[in-house]
Amino acid sequence: MASGSSAAARRLLLLRHRRRHLVPNHHFSSSSADEVLDGGRVKIFDRDLKRRHRDRAAWAMRETDPLVDAVADNLLDRLEDCRKAFPSALCLGGSAGAVRRSLRGRGGIEKLTMMDMSVDMVNKWRELESATDDGPEMNFIVGDEEYLPMKENSQDLIMSCLGLHWTNDLPGAMIQCRLALKPDGLFLAAILGGETLK
The missing domain is CATH 3.40.50.150 (Vaccinia Virus protein VP39)
Structure with a gap:
């Protein structure tokens, strides 16, 4: 059972690494909700x-x-x-x-x-x-x-x-x-x- 969960953990780590490599974080907005909404308007x-x-x-x-x-x-x-x-x-x-x-x-x-x-x-x-x-x-x-x-x-x-x-x-x-x-x-x-x- 332990080997199954460690294999799942490795797959998850690999997926996170690939995601970070393929889609850098700076492509996404880090704006807060207050910055995105201006007087109730998007x-x-x-x-x-x-x-x-x-x-x-x-x-x-x-x-x-x-x-x-x-x-x-x-x-x-x-x-x-x-x-x-x-x-x-x-x-x-x-x-x-x-x-x-x-x-x-x-x-x-x-x-x-x-x-x-x-x-x-x-x-x-x-x-x-x-x-x-x-x-x-x-x-x-x-x-x-x-x-x-x-x-x-x-x-x-x-x-x-x-x-x-x-x-x-x-x-x-x-x-x-x-x-x-x-x-x-x-x-x-x-x-x-x-x-x-x-």
Whole structure:
């Protein structure tokens, strides 16, 4: 009987060793329940970590990215279907640089505000924008899409190109966008979904 239990103990030890070797512990979240729940809502993405990733990526980005440029161009094609002009526009994070390049006078935009949660990303956009003198008046804001720092009824157009899929509360972020839009404003977004990359 003793040899059977020692054999079982060896198998268990071997399985634990294999599991540790195949699946390292650092791949799993060690967050406490309080860190995962934010005011009763599930916190899927670590926004601070995402901000740090964007800070690092800001200075390593390529000037253009064919996929991002195609998504931005496709998104802004929707402006050509509208008869209305959009004098004030807000571009939320993600690929705001690609949106700026794809605007090319579309939508009658006179004032474009570019917002991102990353200070370095905003500084990079500001640096790139200072090299050009064409296009609408530009403003830059460091802010979080989940806590939109805009006045109610202040924007004619809000755009997000591949940026909102990192939010923990997408419906809440969209509600805030709706509040920031003027009554006849337009919201345009391209978001990666569950089936997008299959």
